[in-house]
Amino acid sequence: MSQDILEQFGPLFAPKTVAVVGASTRGTALPNVFIRRIREFGYTGEIYPIHPSAAEIDGLKAYESLGDTPRPIDYAYIAIAAAQVVPLLEAGRGRVRFAQVISSGFGEVDEGKALQDALAAAARAGGMRLVGPNCLGIYTPRGHVTFTEAGPKELGPVGIICQSGGLGTDIIRRGSARGLKYSGLITVGNCADVAPHELLQFYLTDPETQVIGMYIEAAKNGRRLFEILREARARKPVVILKGGRTQQGLLAAASHTGSLAGDDRVWVALSRQTGCVLVNTLDEFIDTLLIFQSLAPHPQHPMQRVVLFGNGGGTSVLATDCYARLGLDVLPFEHSAIDALAELKLPPGTSITNPVDCPVGTLRQEDGRVAEKILDTIYEKGSPDALVMHLNLSAFVGRTSDEVLDNLVQAALRVQSRHPGRAHFVLVLRSDGDPPLEERKRAFRTTANALGIPVYDEMASAGVALAALASHERFVHSRNA
Amino acid sequence: MDTHGLIAEARRQDRAALDEQAGKQLLNAYGLTVPKSVRVSGAAEVSAVFEQLKAPVVIKVVSPDILHKSDAGGVRVNIGSPAEATAAIKAMMASPAISASRVDGFLIEEMAPAGQEMVIGGVRDPQFGPLVMVGLGGIFVEVLADVAFRICPIEQRDAEEMLDELKGAAILKGARGRKPVSREAILDALLRVGGEGGLLMNHADDIQEADINPLIVSEVGAVAVDARFVLTKA
Numbered sequence: 001m002s003q004d005i006l007e008q009f010g011p012l013f014a015p016k017t018v019a020v021v022g023a024s025t026r027g028t029a030l031p032n033v034f035i036r037r038i039r040e041f042g043y044t045g046e047i048y049p050i051h052p053s054a055a056e057i058d059g060l061k062a063y064e065s066l067g068d069t070p071r072p073i074d075y076a077y078i079a080i081a082a083a084q085v086v087p088l089l090e091a092g093r094g095r096v097r098f099a100q101v102i103s104s105g106f107g108e109v110d111e112g113k114a115l116q117d118a119l120a121a122a123a124r125a126g127g128m129r130l131v132g133p134n135c136l137g138i139y140t141p142r143g144h145v146t147f148t149e150a151g152p153k154e155l156g157p158v159g160i161i162c163q164s165g166g167l168g169t170d171i172i173r174r175g176s177a178r179g180l181k182y183s184g185l186i187t188v189g190n191c192a193d194v195a196p197h198e199l200l201q202f203y204l205t206d207p208e209t210q211v212i213g214m215y216i217e218a219a220k221n222g223r224r225l226f227e228i229l230r231e232a233r234a235r236k237p238v239v240i241l242k243g244g245r246t247q248q249g250l251l252a253a254a255s256h257t258g259s260l261a262g263d264d265r266v267w268v269a270l271s272r273q274t275g276c277v278l279v280n281t282l283d284e285f286i287d288t289l290l291i292f293q294s295l296a297p298h299p300q301h302p303m304q305r306v307v308l309f310g311n312g313g314g315t316s317v318l319a320t321d322c323y324a325r326l327g328l329d330v331l332p333f334e335h336s337a338i339d340a341l342a343e344l345k346l347p348p349g350t351s352i353t354n355p356v357d358c359p360v361g362t363l364r365q366e367d368g369r370v371a372e373k374i375l376d377t378i379y380e381k382g383s384p385d386a387l388v389m390h391l392n393l394s395a396f397v398g399r400t401s402d403e404v405l406d407n408l409v410q411a412a413l414r415v416q417s418r419h420p421g422r423a424h425f426v427l428v429l430r431s432d433g434d435p436p437l438e439e440r441k442r443a444f445r446t447t448a449n450a451l452g453i454p455v456y457d458e459m460a461s462a463g464v465a466l467a468a469l470a471s472h473e474r475f476v477h478s479r480n481a
Numbered sequence: 482m483d484t485h486g487l488i489a490e491a492r493r494q495d496r497a498a499l500d501e502q503a504g505k506q507l508l509n510a511y512g513l514t515v516p517k518s519v520r521v522s523g524a525a526e527v528s529a530v531f532e533q534l535k536a537p538v539v540i541k542v543v544s545p546d547i548l549h550k551s552d553a554g555g556v557r558v559n560i561g562s563p564a565e566a567t568a569a570i571k572a573m574m575a576s577p578a579i580s581a582s583r584v585d586g587f588l589i590e591e592m593a594p595a596g597q598e599m600v601i602g603g604v605r606d607p608q609f610g611p612l613v614m615v616g617l618g619g620i621f622v623e624v625l626a627d628v629a630f631r632i633c634p635i636e637q638r639d640a641e642e643m644l645d646e647l648k649g650a651a652i653l654k655g656a657r658g659r660k661p662v663s664r665e666a667i668l669d670a671l672l673r674v675g676g677e678g679g680l681l682m683n684h685a686d687d688i689q690e691a692d693i694n695p696l697i698v699s700e701v702g703a704v705a706v707d708a709r710f711v712l713t714k715a
Contacts, residue, residue, distance in 0.1 A: 218608070219608050219609070221608070222608030222609035222610075223608070223610045225609075226609055226610075226632050263606055265612075265630045266606055266608070266609050266612065266630070266632065268630070269612065269630045269631045269632050270609075270632060272631070272642060272646075273631055273632060273635070273639055478638065479638065
């Protein structure tokens with residue numbers, strides 16, 4: 001079974017032959033851009049433009065139909081008028097494995113519903129699996145195929161199934177900027193044939209994929225989705241961003257992908273029963289994927305004590321409230337930890353109970369190297385399950401040399417190597433949007449990401465991600481005991 | 482007992498829902514406790530029935546036209562003697578809502594021991610199939626919508642988490658000096674209804690909606706006092 005699904009969907013994620021339908025001889029249509037993008041992305045397999053009359057497109061020999069190419073087609077990218085797609089697929093003669101139909105005008109509009117049924121029937125008649133219609137394409141670093149110019153060439157652990165094309169592009173762009181790396185992102189649109197649960201099953205089996213994210217408006221086959229997730233027992237974290245959870249959202253989804261999304265209570269139940277994480281916004285989706293990409297869950301010891309360390313008294317208090325609401329415990333230290341921290345003789349105004357609140361005046365001690373001693377003490381005496389180090393970069397401006405912030409971040413990163421696997425470590429770098437500070441933040445983020453440390457812009461976003469990780473740990477702990 | 486046959490019989494009679502007696506036979510077949518009851522066609526049979534049951538009893542009208550018996554005046558509780566029973570049946574027959582309906586008879590039923598009223602329900606979701614629901618009875622369900630849903634089949638741990646999820650969970654543990662009710666009995670009933678091989682899974686194609694309301698849970702057990710099963714459109 002597991003081998004089967006890899007063999008079945010492998011050619012979609014790493015096609016050896018690609019057909020492109022809809023490219024023009026003038027080279028300006030979306031499919032022309034697609035040809036250019038996959039070449040730039042390093043695609044070296046065969047590309048077959050399909051065109052009713054042209055002999056050549058973008059310097060490539062063109063063919064009249066999907067049935068006429070020299071070799072069978074692993075992946076066909078199709079962007080032509082809706083009405084023309086049905087006869088095109090019917091001519092596939094069993095020589096096409098996957099056809100992704102970008103075109104819209106199908107089930108998402110009333111007058112296209114019959115055409116979508118005809119499309120699915122044509123795919124069956126042509127002997128192929130159909131992805132879409134009404135989507136944007138696939139981004140698959142392992143296959144060097146991409147529908148968007150954004151996105152790293154590097155293969156990563158995050159596999160995405162996205163029912164919206166535009167949101168798919170957002171996920172690649174924003175996620176990459178935050179350090180996410182993908183094993184694939186496929187936009188599935190109206191799901192006339194290939195359903196989200198099939199791709200979920202592929203990612204669950206795929207050795208490249210460690211974390212799975214889904215944007216879903218309608219499950220298509222909810223029963224199968226449930227069964228697959230239930231059977232997987234959260235062996236890979238699955239994060240679901242569900243569109244259409246309110247009455248008004250349902251109506252919006254109906255006109256977007258033709259979805260009848262159904263009852264929201266089912267999705268809450270699905271998450272409780274299968275351990276998948278339900279999130280509400282694109283930001284939460286990326287924040288949560290990032291924590292799962294960066295930190296290995298500790299199901300044998302689910303997260304309890306979260307320690308906060310950084311500058312900003314009000315920030316610490318608000319974060320403690322926020323984390324408590326998320327079901328995370330910012331528990332005060334025991335005496336041994338407080339005594340050990342007291343021995344560091346930090347300046348007045350420093351709070352050492354948890355949250356550990358250190359004003360800039362404390363953090364600039366020893367040019368910032370003091371952070372290393374504090375962190376070591378927390379690790380050794382404070383029994384943290386997760387440690388959030390937060391720096392309000394703005395508060396350092398004009399009060400310390402640039403070197404202090406560098407040293408603080410370096411100290412934090414260095415400490416990690418001395419306590420591997422001890423606690424989840426998350427860095428929060430807060431700033432006020434001032435361009436030079438944002439630039440430094442970006443640089444810190446890159447350094448931290450390279451060491452596998454997730455970086456967040458705010459305490460609340462780190463909290464949402466930590467709560468998701470904690471809930472995953474609890475689920476796996478309780479269900480696999 | 483052939484539970485599929487029970488449903489097939491209701492379909493043959495063109496019923497949109499199982500009547501109360503058939504519903505309780507279905508529950509009984511899945512191992513839920515239902516009160517001992519006898520169906521009579523009218524007041525004349527009451528005395529003979531009283532010898533088989535332990536008073537006090539409840540009398541309920543059985544009619545395919547009446548889904549909400551209490552609202553129609555079709556439920557009388559705490560009936561202690563055949564004379565009271567005869568009077569109750571006559572009074573029901575005279576009430577406007579009942580005299581206007583087809584009446585198949587009356588169910589005379591032993592009263593369940595006092596306890597906390599709970600509700601176990603089920604609904605068939607077009608995409609996910611059968612869902613099972615649990616809540617505390619009365620205003621908790623009707624006004625506060627304090628219920629927990631899961632997709633069938635549920636496991637023991639799901640059932641436990643469903644109860645823990647209820648805002649009124651503390652009531653089951655015996656809040657305000659009351660005795661705690663049997664958590665095991667609720668869990669057992671939930672699994673028999675929503676678990677693997679349970680009622681909702683086995684009859685997923687036939688049951689559109691299930692409503693076991695109330696399930697009266699005491700210190701020692703749970704009794705399904707009323708049950709309504711709406712069938713899927715054939």
